Amino acid sequence: MFAKLETLPAPLLELVSEANGAARAIPPLFPLSASVAVNPFLGQSDEPLAVSAARLARVAGARIMPERAVWAEKFSAGEILESDLAAALRSARFGRLTLAEVVAAVETQAAQPEALPTVADLAAEVSGVDWPGLIEDRIGVWAASHFDEGQALWQPGRTGGAFSAWREFASRDLTPEIHGLTGFGAFVAATNRSHWRAIGRASEALGLSTAASGTAFHRWLMTLGGWAQYARYLLWQAELEGATDNTVTELLAIRMVFDEALMGLYGAQIADRWAKAVAAHEVPVTPTRDMAIDAVWQEASERAAQRRLAETLEGGAAAIRQERPAVQAAFCIDVRSEVFRRALEAQDAGIETIGFAGFFGLASAHRAVGSDVVETRGPVLLRPGVQSQAVEPGEVDLGRRYTARAGRAWGRFKLAAVSSFAFVEATGPVYAGKLVRDALGLGKVAKADPAPQLDPAIGPEARVAMARTVLGAMSLTSGFARVVMVAGHGADVTNNPHESALQCGACGGYAGDVNARLLAGLLNDAGVREGLRAEGVEIPADTVFLAALHHTTTDRVTLFDQDLPSGDWAADIARLRAWLEQAGQLARAERAARLPRAKGGADIARRAQDWAELRPEWGLAGCRAFVAAPRHRTEGTGLAGQAFLHSYDWRRDEGFGVLELILTAPVVVASWISLQYYGSTVAPVLFGGGNKLLHNVVGGIGVLEGNGGAPRPGLPWQSVHDGEGFQHEALRLSVVIEAPRAPMTDVLRRHPGVRALFDNGWLHLIAMDDTGKLAWRYDSDLTWVPFAPEAQEDRAIAAE
């Protein structure tokens, strides 16, 4: 923090660069107040799965693929075919394996990965003291206070950044000394105030070479769990703002100071073994044979799923609509929309649905009523493009704030040292009523905010341009129905720290109502429509855009018809309401079948209100495919809530700008979601959110599992597992796009970050042809191969 980099000696600069690299190997952990799914392999996206498996084995001792038994079962059930394995083997890059070897291996156990030891691990072995646990505890106690967003009334000082704040803490904390780390306080006080120099000194004391430092740093950061990831989030946010942040490497320095001190204490006994660990860190990361085999099986299981998807889609393909639809309903691409869209379309032939990223192209820095806090209602990959605010009269706003402030003062009264006794004696009995209310689920539902409004500073031309872009991206520039419903989505859950994980990921972990209402307001604006006409987009005068919120927990839809301009749509809206009600019943019945203890559709609303319910809905569990094509390609096909559906018509996409947008934004967001579920399923200890029964919210930002330690990233066990089996199958996402291959190749060439995801198999890309068949598979390095060569050969033979 203090030393300018240029003043550091050259060898230290190399370590700095390695440390910064290790920081980027860590995925960010967004605070739970507005969390979004994060790809836990974000730092590994430029290497294939087998290499990441080797890396994470070395630095965390974790397996990142399903157990072999899972594949063995699918293989014997005929879900994975030998042809899938053979195809996967052809694209495999490691191990020179034969098909027979791969098949045989699935019956054996893969070697359990083991992390390289830290100094603390070695010290624990020779001393019998649980040093890794103690270090985790000590750093946890400090970090929980340091990153606290407002749980504790007495906040610590934070000046000078993490390392400086920790030095203040650790030089006074007597706990390590009580447990035998003699003189640790003085040792900390004697560290350099620059965390870079502290890293340099510790590296020297530990005999760490630059070559070894990459994975050694990564290893230490992994021992910090969610703290390192939260720090990585701070870096992510800083970089979005064009700034930078050193918290990750400061945490690394903190962790290294502990190992440096332990080396001083136990050096004589562990120096040899530590030197061996350093030597092992110097060896480049290479997958073992087991890992190479596992990667083939993983790939094969994904190809098998794609094969089934191709069969499912082949059965579908509705006719292209000719007449004007009665209602167009745009939903988020979220997999939960698929169930509801299907149910809604079944209500009437005049209903057309559209899939689009749920922030509807308006990433907004939004302020809710009575709030000074700016919420980023948009994908975390982007900086918000507009500002908005829920506007209400000044008096109402003030009243709301006074109520909130009085509530806050009451909250402090409740928690403060002496007043908490008065609070309990005077108001404790009131809680008997609250207990009954909550036990019976009688809580009130919050009222909707007034309509959000775009920052008045955004001029008319900018508004028209925004509207034009969004309509183009939705492939909706003509053929408007009388009512176009724009439905964001949100989850209604109670007493759930992971609430934001069930909200709209494209809206930054909030519900999508604000964005939907902003877009509807924009497109209902007469001036904007005037401007659009000049751009060649003619919205009929009798068309109205109606914002809505799809409640994913209950499959109800709230219509914001109070936002509408005056006009004669009452009958249309009443009819739409009836359809939505019917569709909701269908969708609830379909989802109830998957939820434990749900006795049917009617049970679902109650569960959303239940404060003890850990599985109010399954969120996006089960997601495995992303389809960007006109809706008629998938209409009428049951995709079981497993597919992101993006409406896209390449024939209307001049210059393929929309294609580029889809591949670089919604596809990337979907990959983060898919890989978060993947990580939480295959490596629940490393990347999963832990056991909800033990969750202990820390600092308002994360959850501890039990007493202390580090916050748990990812999805809780109960969000992917129903007690008997996984609700999510660990498959990396298959992206199916109906578009010619050349423009897709072009987009990938221009976006190396996106290309890396496809090249390394974190995502699969499949091109759909003009007949709606899955025709081509992207085969890395900007090349394509036929999707199902065997099938084509078979057909050719049959034709002969």
Add this chain to the structure above:
Amino acid sequence: MWYLYLPLLSPLLLLAVVVQARRTPGLRPGRLPKLAESAALAGFAVAVVAALFLVLNGPGTSGLIGIWGIGLSVRLDAVSATMLVLVSFIGWIVLRYSATYMDGEARQGAFTGGMAAILAAVLLLVMSGNLVQMLAAWTATSLVLGRLLLFYPERTTAQRAARKKAVVARLSEVALAGAVMLLIAAYGTTDIATILDTATPGWATLAAAALLALAAALASAQFPVHGWLTEVMEAPTPVSALLHAGVINAGGFLLIRMADVMLTAPGVMAVLVMLGGLTALFGGLVMLTQPAVKTSLAWSTIAQMAFMIMQCGLALFPLALLHIVAHSLYKAHAFLSAGEAVRNVAAIRRPGPVAVPSARNVVQAFVIGIAIYGLVGLVIGFDGKSVQAIALGVILIFGVAYLLAQGFADAAPGALTRRMVIYASVTSVSYFVLQLVALHLTAGTLPPVPAPGPLEWALIVLALISFGVVAVAQATFPLWAMHPAAAGIRVHLSNGLYANAIFDRLLDGWSKRTPA
């Protein structure tokens, strides 16, 4: 007097659930969770009916089901009826919650059985008519609790906490056993009511009172053996809720139940005041620094139990009982709704910055707080009230003053000031009304407060000064908290002054166990 046996029905129903749970200990144990909820609800109904009989027919002790003074007997009076209604109500809420919450757990059946068992044990404890039953139920409660705390036996942190808890629990059982034996020897009976009626000062009674106080302090997680309570978030949330709302009260209940015995030993009572007062302030201050919601709640429990122990030490047994009831209801709700912490923390910052009161505002707030106290006292009446109760009222008014101080901050708008004054007044009135209710309901059951002697006066003044200092420090907090000296104090406080670390070290709590 058949109705005196009625309360036994509640533990009986719950024990039937325990038997059923042994048959289906595993995943999705069929109707067991609903059965447990129904049994707890029925237990609550039984407690309410028993309380009605108490109102109609007055207190009494049932005959003994057993021989030689050993066996089951029910003492039904204001103390036990209150505890029965409270514990069975919390039990119903928690078992209802668990039925949904624990779904999908591999050992849900065993868990349900354990919860039913501990609930039955606590109910048997609070209805005890004789000392042997009390000791047995006391021991059973902590044994079952130990098993529930190790619901995930593989978790190292759970093992560490459970070990500490076990050491403390065994000590408290030995202390209680000693007290029970002394009392039986001295009074020649196991019947609690008889002992209370005939309690007279003497060396055996004094020693028994000291042991009772020790058992209670150990069970209530008082300094310096509080550590285990801050670490048992290693068990599922319903265990914490039941522990903090139903089980941890056992210590306080013991003191209230044996009030007449305790009153014969003023020296022991004085120690309780000092220990309770110290732990209350200590726990309250440490709580301020805790960034994790359940941990903060655990420190709050330590402080609240300490405050209750202090009330017992001041011979304010009715108020201690009120405190147990109020705290249990609040804490059960706080634990069960701990998942709302993310929303709650996010809500704090929405309405803008907090108005910081100046030193002048704080003085204002204390003056007005005491004025409100005087006013309410004049209306409801100070006469007949003990010095101890009035002093306690002053301590609570210090708390209300903190509420006022926030409204009086110069930056606070008038509307906020008005609201704070209303809140403060309502809080004060509610407090005094509840106090009157508690005194009224327990009159005749619990002994009146004796007039304070010099020792009591000294303790009262000491308590007033120390709580007053902390209250002022709390109210002026933003003015000094960022000072470097405060930062040092914060480090030591956030670590609970290392009492727990030293306890760990003594027990070798951080030794690395090689996985079997």
